[in-house]
Amino acid sequence: MSDKALLNPYLESSDGILYIDGVSSLELAEKFDTPLYVLVENRIRENYRRLYQTLRRYYEKVRIYYSAKANTNLSVLKILEGEGSCIDAVSPGEVFLALKAGFTPDRILFTGTSVRDDELKFLVESEVTINVDSLSQLRRLLKFHVPEIISVRVNPEIGAGHHEHCITAGRNSKFGIWEEDVVEAYRLAREAGVSRFGIHMHIGSGILTVEPFILAAEKLLSIAHRIRRELDVKFEFIDLGGGLGVPYRPEEKPLDLDLYAERLLGLFLKRVSEYDLGEPWLFIEPGRYIVCDAGVLLTRVNTIKVTPYRKFLGVDAGFNTLIRPAMYGSYHPIVVANKMDWRNEETYDVAGPICESGDLLARDRRLPRISEGDLLAVLNAGAYGFSMSSQYNSRPRCGEVLVKDGRYALIRRRENLNSLLSGQEVPSWLR
Ligand SMILES: *Cc1c(COP(=O)(O)O)cnc(C)c1O
Secondary structure (H helix, E strand, C coil): CHHHHHHCCEEECCCCEEEEEEEEEEHHHHHHHHCCCEEEEEHHHHHHHHHHHHHCCCCCCCCEEEEHHHHHCHHHHHHHHHHHEEEEEEHHHHHHHHHHCCHHHEEEEEEEECCCCCHHHHHHHCCEEEECCCHHHHHHHHEEEEEEEEEEEECCCCCCCCCCHCCCCCCCCCCCCCCHHHHHHHHHHHHCCCCCHHHHHHHCCECCCCCCHHHCCCCHHHHHHHHHHHHHHCEEEEEECCCCCCCCCCCCCCCCHHHHHHHHHHHHHHHHHCCCCCCCCEECCCCCHHHHHHHHEEEEHHHHHHHHEEEEEECCCCCCCCCCHHCCCCCCCEEEEECCCCCEEEEEEECCCCCCCCCCCEEEECCCCCCCCCEEECCCCCCHHHCCCCCCCCCCEEEEEEEECCCCEEEECCCCHHHHHCCCCCCCCHH
């Protein structure tokens, strides 16, 4: 199967050229230079709506907390603000950006790990809801402020994910609080005067089957039951986290969204009634699911190098621009934006400009015969793409463009050489 199987309705080929929601990818690359992230507004909206509407078929009190770290561009946040989404923020910076994008604090849930006291103060001043990740964090918070509402991140002892680094629950995970301490956390909060409560888990990322979500939810709900029984705590919300996967390989099957909703909400409603948990809101926190396939990374072929063993395409995007292949061994579909009609007849390694051997976007990839100057489109680059990019090797970060119905706008300027000096000071003795 070819990577073209992963094109979505907003990525079309016309006369052999890739169009992104009606805009020529060649024109964008010409106008804004490469590497360039291109985001499709309509696809973001569609992903959000599909998920929200599917969940709403089963329960009225559902809210989606878009996990901002997948893509924190202000325009993306504004699109989702307009859709009625809420925000899962993992740093004060994400809270700051979400507020700038127009989210009110009551629509922001902060879930941090290893949180400093001054960060806690910032969160309190920002009036966002805090989801604590350790007893220490809770104690430090309660020392200077008793919030009206608090949530606790539970480690449900079941994790899952596309890579070890992306499993965020279970025995070896640094995230969340284990059951015994969870009880203690709610006891402490209630004694301090907290009056409203939520409970939370997030088990991992890139999950394409329903089972792990169900197993973990079962555990979380049983812990909620215990808290309800032992401490008479009522939950205003139960947050089942994100992690909904998206296929990156042509042979992968998408998460069965209907099955996910039917089984997860079925279980939720059954246990909520059985455990006498009232009528809590159900939250989920997808990041990747909302933005992943709404983003394309355009990168130009600079150089072709043929060695006795390999054929390398040297492109202008390396792991400074898209780190997922180097960091997780992730597969990203790649198509040739100016040769969409050509047959795949060569096998290439696609390599970036970074001086590290691990700087490969793809290994052994079947592609049409490539010439220098061809434009590659790396698909599924909307999540954990720009947001994980860096200036490594002193390469300025690339730009971002938003397209909608044949129109486009630059939503982040490409950095320049002066950006490399930003914040640097030379001490007096070196001047
Ligand atoms: C990263 C993260 C998410 C989103 O994960 P996805 O795999 O992008 O859906 C949700 N909740 C928390 C707490 C996270 O850290």
